[in-house]
Amino acid sequence: MISALTVGLLALCSSTFTLTSASTIPPYPKPGQTVLKDVHSASSSEQDRPEEPGSHLLSRPSWFESALLARRLLAHSPSGVISTTFPDHISASSRTPSEVAGFPIGLREYIADCDSVLSTDLAHGGDEGDPTILALRVATSFRNIGAGSNLSLEIDWWDHLSDAGAVYPGLPPSPAALPRVTLFGHLETLSIADLSSSTNDAAARLERCFLESHPDAKWWLPGAVGSPHSSFWARLVVTQAYWIGGFGDVQQIGWINMTEWKGIRPERSLDGVGDGRGWKDVRLPGRSIMRHDGGNILGNFRCRYTARLLLAM
Numbered sequence: 147m148i149s150a151l152t153v154g155l156l157a158l159c160s161s162t163f164t165l166t167s168a169s170t171i172p173p174y175p176k177p178g179q180t181v182l183k184d185v186h187s188a189s190s191s192e193q194d195r196p197e198e199p200g201s202h203l204l205s206r207p208s209w210f211e212s213a214l215l216a217r218r219l220l221a222h223s224p225s226g227v228i229s230t231t232f233p234d235h236i237s238a239s240s241r242t243p244s245e246v247a248g249f250p251i252g253l254r255e256y257i258a259d260c261d262s263v264l265s266t267d268l269a270h271g272g273d274e275g276d277p278t279i280l281a282l283r284v285a286t287s288f289r290n291i292g293a294g295s296n297l298s299l300e301i302d303w304w305d306h307l308s309d310a311g312a313v314y315p316g317l318p319p320s321p322a323a324l325p326r327v328t329l330f331g332h333l334e335t336l337s338i339a340d341l342s343s344s345t346n347d348a349a350a351r352l353e354r355c356f357l358e359s360h361p362d363a364k365w366w367l368p369g370a371v372g373s374p375h376s377s378f379w380a381r382l383v384v385t386q387a388y389w390i391g392g393f394g395d396v397q398q399i400g401w402i403n404m405t406e407w408k409g410i411r412p413e414r415s416l417d418g419v420g421d422g423r424g425w426k427d428v429r430l431p432g433r434s435i436m437r438h439d440g441g442n443i444l445g446n447f448r449c450r451y452t453a454r455l456l457l458a459m
């Protein structure tokens with residue numbers, strides 16, 4: 147509680163800094179300084195007890211299962227936050243303040259997992275986990291990329307907190323316990339001419355796939371008549387993926403194996419990729435985490451996990 151207050155106060159204080167002052171990160175607290183440590187030691191004797199029924203669910207998913215979860219997260223994500231950086235030099239005539247030169251900016255954009263509808267003769271597509279993006283030329287993210295910025299895309303399951311409920315024993319519903327993944331790579335434009343000339347009219351298929359997630363976007367699709375903004379199709383060619391499955395003692399946190407990311411398919415993954423399962427074989431946290439007999443597995447766990455968790459935070 148005390149440390150939460152401290153963090154809150156620090157956040158308040160830091161908001162009064164100007165953009166040009168260097169940020170500061172509070173140092174690690176000295177051992178013994180935290181009240182939560184006492185909570186932890188009080189419960190540590192319980193850790194010697196035999197595991198309770200159901201506690202096997204607390205074992206971490208394997209890295210391959212985490213990659214399946216990450217691909218499923220992409221498949222269910224209609225939007226994500228694209229991070230880019232402003233150019234190092236912003237001209238005085240620009241409406242963008244020169245103080246933000248070189249600063250990162252994260253902006254939420256529409257995406258869809260439509261790679262599978264693109265034909266492989268485009269050298270695009272093949273369902274390799276490269277998100278499709280509807281890019282507006284006027285949008286800051288794409289202007290920064292046009293000016294040479296690198297990019298990453300963050301997607302998460304945080305909007306599903308009410309379905310997911312409590313996924314960590316002894317802790318109330320917590321967004322921090324839910325998965326998120328950040329995808330790194332480069333943007334590749336999908337030209338309408340290339341798409342339309344492909345064997346299976348990828349342009350129409352891509353439109354249909356994208357509009358399933360974003361019916362409203364039909365007003366600013368590439369080439370839409372009377373559209374207020376010029377747009378184009380692009381895909382993020384993923385080269386790295388950083389996964390945070392939730393709290394680190396029950397989920398993986400780290401870099402996903404790219405052979406697995408690209409080789410995973412919905413039903414059966416490519417030969418030699420993990421154990422061959424597809425992303426439909428794993429579930430993201432949702433109401434279905436109940437036991438078959440209707441009991442809530444989570445009720446069986448003890449507060450020692452809470453103590454461990456709070457300490458970890």
Ligand SMILES: *[C@@H]1O[C@H](CO)[C@@H](O)[C@H](O)[C@H]1NC(C)=O
Nearest residue numbers: 231233234293294295296297
């Ligand atoms: C983008 O990343 C590449 C490395 O992948 C780096 O060489 C380049 O300088 C970066 N561009 C910017 C504008 O930071």
Ligand SMILES: *[C@@H]1O[C@H](CO)[C@@H](O)[C@H](O)[C@H]1NC(C)=O
Nearest residue numbers: 403404405406418419420421
């Ligand atoms: C990455 O995944 C592939 C396919 O599952 C596997 O063969 C390979 O050993 C993995 N690489 C590493 C470094 O674990």
